[in-house]
Amino acid sequence: MNSVEIIEQLSNAPGVSGFEDEVIHAAGKYMGPAFSLEEDRIRNLFIHRTACECIASQKNLPKVMLDAHSDEVGFMIQSVNTSGTLKFLPLGGWNPQSISAHAVKIRNTKGKWIKGVVASKPTHFMTPDEIKKPVNIAGMVIDIGATSKKEVTEKFNIRIGAPVVPDVVFSYDSENDLIFGKAFDDRLGCAALLEIMKSHVQNDMAVDVVGVLSSQEELGLRGANISVKKTNPDVAIVLEGTPADDTFNTNDFIQAGLRKGPQIRHMDKSVLANPRFVKFAIDIAEKNKIPFQEAVRSSGGTNAGVINLHDRSVPTITLGIPVRYIHSHHGIATMTDFTNTVKWCKQILKNLNRDIIEGF
Ligand SMILES: [Zn+2]
Incomplete structure (x- = not known):
């Protein structure tokens, strides 16, 4: 399976x-x-190379x-209306304006995915005043x-509590090095x-x-709270699908543009990345001529927020693959940015050792 195929499988899941x-x-x-x-009880998945387990512990x-x-x-799904429509609550952060009129899938009690559409009051039945106002989730x-x-x-065998996902199928435009799909935050990281x-x-x-695939990040970094305790690492690298800002920011403010390389965050709302680890990673990118972007963000957060606060503190950095329109049905990203992220992270791992980590 090549990179595009594994991304396709993870994005569609x-x-x-x-x-x-x-x-x-x-x-x-x-x-x-x-x-x-x-796997643990909150659905975190821990991945370790079997053959190396003994070698690692010996050394x-x-x-x-x-x-x-x-x-x-x-x-x-929160409740079922007499008319047969379904009320719902968001899992994770959504802009209400990007939910309505999109297709979704609901898992029923038999495990089958049922097609649905997010609907709000049709324009034909709205008063002139209603048309002017944005619709919130309670109105959908x-x-x-x-x-x-x-x-x-x-x-349809649908009960309240059923999970709902955007109904979007992954596609790859090889000619233009573009991928389109849902859940690139954070299946590209996965x-x-x-x-x-x-x-x-x-x-x-x-x-x-x-390697840890942490669960429930979108509900407040819940899986990572557990996974960092079990892993008890000396350092951590968080891989993310990061929100691209190149379609609405002025040039001076672009810190996550498509085709400009992976993003390394100095800080966001959840963490101030270990500055020495950040410098180490940047030096490696420059030495290996891997394009990268630096970000100082006033909002957002990643699992780094809880990982870096574990025990005596775990020096942590976040590398992000720029994705346009995360937290909506459709994301757009490039395979080049993905490949450069993999390349950068591999070089960081290759160059880390105990002395360097102690220096962080
Ligand atoms: Zn994410």
Whole structure:
């Protein structure tokens, strides 16, 4: 399976927070028997190269946690209306204006995905005043084409609490090096993590690497709260699909443009990245001529926010693959930015050792 194919599988897999099962399954299948896989009770997946476990412990190598989150933003069914439409709540951060009129899929009690459309009051029935006002989530429903509450529960087998994902199919435009799809935040990070884990030659490295697909990031970094304790790393690298800002920012403010390379964050709302680790990573990118972008963000947050506060503090950096329009149905990214992120992270791992980590 090549990079595009694993991204396609992970992007298409439905996995809102708490329901990451199909993402974890696809990742496990891709890694194969050379890796030990372990799941905890909150659906975090820990990936470790089996053959290296004994080598690593003998050498007592410092441990690097590679983190990416497996969940995506979506919704949960809250109640069923008499008309057969469904009320819902968001899982993760959504701009209400980008929800309405999009297609979704709802998992029913049989495990089957049912097609639906997010609907709001049609323009024909709105007053002139209503037309002017933005519609909030409370004014929207999901319509699956049912005509009664009974039909929803008995024919479509949908109960409240059902997870809902955007109904979007991945596509790749090889001619223009573009990928389109849902959940690039953070399935691009997950795909990069799997590729890095698969390709690195651990025997040649002075660090032991544990890959973690953390759950429920979109609900407040919940999975990482647990996974960092189990991993207990010496340093961590968080791989993210980061929001691209090049379509609405002026040139001076662009810190996540498409085709401009992976982004390294100095800070966001959740963390101030370890400055010495950031410098180490930037030096490596410059030495290897890997394009990169630096960001100082007043908003946003990643699992680095909880990982860096573990124990005596874990020096942590976040590398982000720029994605246009994350937290909406459709993301746009480039394979070049993805490949450069994998390349950069591999070089960082290759150059890390105990002395350097102590210096952080
Ligand atoms: Zn994310």
